[in-house]
Amino acid sequence: MTSKHILKLCLLLLIFSCASSNISKIEGKRIDIDDSLSANKAVEDFITPYRLHVNKDMDSIISYAPETYTKSDGEFNTAIGNLMADAVYSEGNPVFMQQSKKNIDFVLLNHGGIRSILSKGNVTTRTAYGIMPFENSVVVVALKGEQINEMMVYLSKAKRAHPVSHQLQLTLDKNSEVRSTTVNGKPIDINRTYYVATNDYLYNGGDGMDFFQTNEGLYVLNYKIRNVLIDNFKKTDTLNPKQDQRFIKLKD
Amino acid sequence: MKRRQFIQKSTAATVLASVGGLGLQSFSAPRTKKITILHTNDVHSHIDPFGPEDGRNANKGGVARRATLVESIRMENPNTLLLDAGDIFQGTPYFNYYGGELEFKLMSMLKYDVATIGNHDFDNGIDGLYAQIPHADFEFVSANYDFSNTVMDTHVKPYKIIVKDGIKIGIFGLGIELDGLVNKDMYKETVYHNPIEIAQDMSRILKEEQSCDLVICLSHIGYQYKNNPDKVSDITLARATKDIDLIIGGHTHTFLPKPTIETNSIGKNVLVNQVGCFGLYLGKIDFYFEPGKKVTAEGASIIV
Numbered sequence: 204m205t206s207k208h209i210l211k212l213c214l215l216l217l218i219f220s221c222a223s224s225n226i227s228k229i230e231g232k233r234i235d236i237d238d239s240l241s242a243n244k245a246v247e248d249f250i251t252p253y254r255l256h257v258n259k260d261m262d263s264i265i266s267y268a269p270e271t272y273t274k275s276d277g278e279f280n281t282a283i284g285n286l287m288a289d290a291v292y293s294e295g296n297p298v299f300m301q302q303s304k305k306n307i308d309f310v311l312l313n314h315g316g317i318r319s320i321l322s323k324g325n326v327t328t329r330t331a332y333g334i335m336p337f338e339n340s341v342v343v344v345a346l347k348g349e350q351i352n353e354m355m356v357y358l359s360k361a362k363r364a365h366p367v368s369h370q371l372q373l374t375l376d377k378n379s380e381v382r383s384t385t386v387n388g389k390p391i392d393i394n395r396t397y398y399v400a401t402n403d404y405l406y407n408g409g410d411g412m413d414f415f416q417t418n419e420g421l422y423v424l425n426y427k428i429r430n431v432l433i434d435n436f437k438k439t440d441t442l443n444p445k446q447d448q449r450f451i452k453l454k455d
Numbered sequence: 456m457k458r459r460q461f462i463q464k465s466t467a468a469t470v471l472a473s474v475g476g477l478g479l480q481s482f483s484a485p486r487t488k489k490i491t492i493l494h495t496n497d498v499h500s501h502i503d504p505f506g507p508e509d510g511r512n513a514n515k516g517g518v519a520r521r522a523t524l525v526e527s528i529r530m531e532n533p534n535t536l537l538l539d540a541g542d543i544f545q546g547t548p549y550f551n552y553y554g555g556e557l558e559f560k561l562m563s564m565l566k567y568d569v570a571t572i573g574n575h576d577f578d579n580g581i582d583g584l585y586a587q588i589p590h591a592d593f594e595f596v597s598a599n600y601d602f603s604n605t606v607m608d609t610h611v612k613p614y615k616i617i618v619k620d621g622i623k624i625g626i627f628g629l630g631i632e633l634d635g636l637v638n639k640d641m642y643k644e645t646v647y648h649n650p651i652e653i654a655q656d657m658s659r660i661l662k663e664e665q666s667c668d669l670v671i672c673l674s675h676i677g678y679q680y681k682n683n684p685d686k687v688s689d690i691t692l693a694r695a696t697k698d699i700d701l702i703i704g705g706h707t708h709t710f711l712p713k714p715t716i717e718t719n720s721i722g723k724n725v726l727v728n729q730v731g732c733f734g735l736y737l738g739k740i741d742f743y744f745e746p747g748k749k750v751t752a753e754g755a756s757i758i759v
Contacts, residue, residue, distance in 0.1 A: 224488065224621070224622055224668045224744040224745065224746050224747070225668075225744065225745055225747070225755075226668075226669070226700065226742050226743065226744055226755040227487070227743050227744065227745040227755050227756070228741075228742075228743040228755055228756050228757075228758070229726065229740065229741065229742055229743070229755050229756070229757045229758070229759075230740070230741040230743075230757075230758045230759070231713060231714040231726060231728060231738075231739070231740040231741075231757070231758070231759040232713065232739055232759070233711070233712060233713065233730055233736050233737070233738055233739070234524060234736060234737045234738075234739055235515070235735070235736060236504075236515060236516050236517060236520050236521050236524065236734055236735055236736060236737060237504075237514060237515050237516075237520070238504070238514045238520075240517075240520035240521075240523050240524055241520070241523055242517065242519035242520050242522075242523065243519045243520070243522035243523045243526065244519075245522075245564065246518060246519040246522040246561060246564055246565070247519040249560070249561070249564065250502060250503070250518070250519065250557070250561070253502075253549065253552075253553065253557050254502075254503065256552070257548045257549060257552050260548075261548055271510040273510075273511075318546065320510050320511055322508060322509055322510035322511075323510060324508055329548065332547065332548045332551065333546075333547070336499075336500075336545055336546050336547065336548075336550065336551065337545065337578065338551070338578070362682075403638075404638065407638045407639070407640075408634075408635055409635065409636065409638070410635070411635050
């Protein structure tokens with residue numbers, strides 16, 4: 204090799220070594236954010252005025268929970284889900300009655316819409332914000348029996364504890380097919396119109412609940428789900444939600 | 456042929472010795488460079504730590520504590536990036552009261568570099584998101600949301616390239632399908648494109664055209680869907696693409712105790728990580744670079 208060659212080669216290698224850096228080692232870990240870390244003062248001071256303003260409203264005690272309830276407490280119905288669906292019925296029905304002179308038949312919410320656990324102890328306005336941070340409101344949708352049956356098939360396939368109010372009884376067989384459906388103890392009449400309360404997110408096709416689209420009418424109550432919870436909690440000294448038989452799957 | 460063999464076999468040290476001998480002083484001695492990637496996802500407006508009475512996360516989380524941790528890591532290694540994989544908004548009254556202003560202001564104080572957009576970041580509508588943009592001193596990336604016909608046009612870029620210590624880092628964003636998840640009135644004319652195709656395109660642009668040393672995908676498409684394994688997720692994305700080094704995920708609130716090592720479409724390792732939600736954890740990935748050095752066939756050694 205001549206010196207000219209070596210020079211060329213060195214320049215080539217120089218370019219090569221400058222242009223590319225190769226990953227030789229990667230280290231990954233997860234670090235806990237907990238009370239072993241002190242709070243950054245500048246950040247803390249920045250948050251303080253916002254916090255004081257929000258807390259003034261949030262920390263008023265409105266009820267009591269004897270246990271901790273979560274949305275993973277049951278396969279097809281949970282105490283917290285039942286509490287929410289029943290609250291929408293009991294708080295929403297008088298509003299709907301006044302507006303339309305009709306009764307809500309039952310309530311359907313979504314499992315994913317339970318955004319927090321209900322912790323044992325005092326229940327505050329903040330608790331309701333945790334469970335339902337979204338601004339979604341109650342709507343009542345008029346559905347023919349045929350769409351109710353479609354809804355039941357959806358629920359059988361979803362295999363999730365989508366909250367329903369106690370007026371509905373849905374039983375799946377061991378293969379997760381719909382075994383029986385009743386509303387207020389009566390089987391579904393495909394010619395009848397049912398008034399189903401839900402939230403505007405699901406009415407608009409959220410969670411793939413397309414059965415709401417073929418409807419006989421929509422009633423907007425202008426009543427936020429969160430306010431339903433706050434109003435309901437205020438009326439109840441001690442919350443006592445229970446898992447029950449409203450939506451179940453048979454073992455055999 | 457001989458020359459090529461020589462190039463392949465020569466070590467960086469030999470090269471630099473020759474270069475030094477030839478009097479080219481502009482190139483400093485070879486050294487290992489370290490890039491630290493810190494990340495959060497699905498913080499959902501969790502600004503304060505959980506209280507001592509919380510049934511599940513008592514005394515965990517908190518932005519001011521995260522600030523302390525990030526500051527100490529940056530002190531240790533200035534070549535640190537702080538990223539967020541979306542769903543910054545929604546989850547505490549701070550969002551209901553202030554619409555995301557405080558979240559963005561605090562992320563700016565913590566010197567976040569880049570974030571992507573989650574479905575809940577549309578919760579006050581695309582106009583609600585746009586209204587908070589002035590409070591964000593960091594950038595948004597999303598390669599598969601087309602915002603051209605919305606107010607967010609020009610405020611979100613497909614990717615962002617950051618150079619730290621001479622290492623070129625390309626970061627692109629991916630968002631989840633909005634139809635069926637977010638009301639159309641909220642996301643308006645935002646158009647969603649298939650994340651896999653977009654990611655293939657992005658990694659080609661960042662690796663081949665832009666010659667990035669490190670390619671990061673900031674994703675809000677979800678870690679994995681066990682009941683629907685074909686649904687596009689970080690895991691399916693990792694397997695179907697190449698030239699992505701790290702996928703930082705969100706959406707499914709998946710608490711990975713350590714990053715997952717997946718194999719990409721050409722048999723190379725790709726890291727997938729997600730740190731649950733609510734700012735309970737900070738993810739930390741350190742990448743060590745050797746200038747010019749060819750790594751072994753299996754790629755870099757990964758310690759997780």
